[in-house]
Amino acid sequence: xxxxxxxxxxxxxxxxxxxxxxxxxxxxxxxxxxxxxxxxxxxxxxxxxxxxxxxxxxx
Amino acid sequence: xxxxxxxxxxxxxxxxxxxxxxxxxxxxxxxxxxxxxxxxxxxxxxxxxxxxxxxxxxxxxxxxxxxxxxxxxxxxxxxxxxxxxxxxxxxxxxxxxxxxxxxxxxxxxxxxxxxxxxxxxxxxxxxxxxxxxxxxxxxxxxxxxxxxxxxxxxxxxxxxxxxxxxxxxxxxxxxxxxxxxxxxxxxxxxxxxxxxxxx
Numbered sequence: 001x002x003x004x005x006x007x008x009x010x011x012x013x014x015x016x017x018x019x020x021x022x023x024x025x026x027x028x029x030x031x032x033x034x035x036x037x038x039x040x041x042x043x044x045x046x047x048x049x050x051x052x053x054x055x056x057x058x059x
Numbered sequence: 060x061x062x063x064x065x066x067x068x069x070x071x072x073x074x075x076x077x078x079x080x081x082x083x084x085x086x087x088x089x090x091x092x093x094x095x096x097x098x099x100x101x102x103x104x105x106x107x108x109x110x111x112x113x114x115x116x117x118x119x120x121x122x123x124x125x126x127x128x129x130x131x132x133x134x135x136x137x138x139x140x141x142x143x144x145x146x147x148x149x150x151x152x153x154x155x156x157x158x159x160x161x162x163x164x165x166x167x168x169x170x171x172x173x174x175x176x177x178x179x180x181x182x183x184x185x186x187x188x189x190x191x192x193x194x195x196x197x198x199x200x201x202x203x204x205x206x207x208x209x210x211x212x213x214x215x216x217x218x219x220x221x222x223x224x225x226x227x228x229x230x231x232x233x234x235x236x237x238x239x240x241x242x243x244x245x246x247x248x249x250x251x252x253x254x255x256x257x258x
Contacts, residue, residue, distance in 0.1 A: 009083050016076040023069050024211045048215060 182233020
């Protein structure tokens, strides 16, 4: 049982971490959540080196 | 409105992050276990007593043991006990105790034979956990003391910096522990002129 639970926990950890960084950098949260889930720390690493997007101005 | 939704999203993500991190720490440190089939010696189980020309050795029920017959059949795991000429051993991956006839035993090893690799990876794991924990502590210190750092970008650097020290230290500690455990493994050769199982 633990051999499924622990990798899943790691996947969700990186998914949340990547999504959190994505929201801070104004990227699409949902896409980066799944990228983090599937790619783990690789997605986090890629996102960390991306520039922060500027928020669209609301008139 | 958009700003509020974004903050709410970030809060949810942060809670999810903390919950999963806590769960990982609990599982990895063994505080929380899913399989509760941890070994416990049966009440009243007998220990193995060996004798060789007046010298006596006792292997307690519950300790790690490896037995091998003259034909090459072997069994390794935790000693459950000895009863009516049969040694009962619980293998690492199974729940039931398997029998091994005393008359078949040609060699008996008490202790861990392949401990080096096992403790090396265990040390590596603890080093990584220490790196994440220490890195998080350093990160908290850095972001509260200095406002010039971006908290998100500083986190991996803090974890990476602490891990550089903790991971090799953990691996080295594991190697040393494994070497000690491996060195402590005692081998008993069973035979008429060697060790004999008397109980």
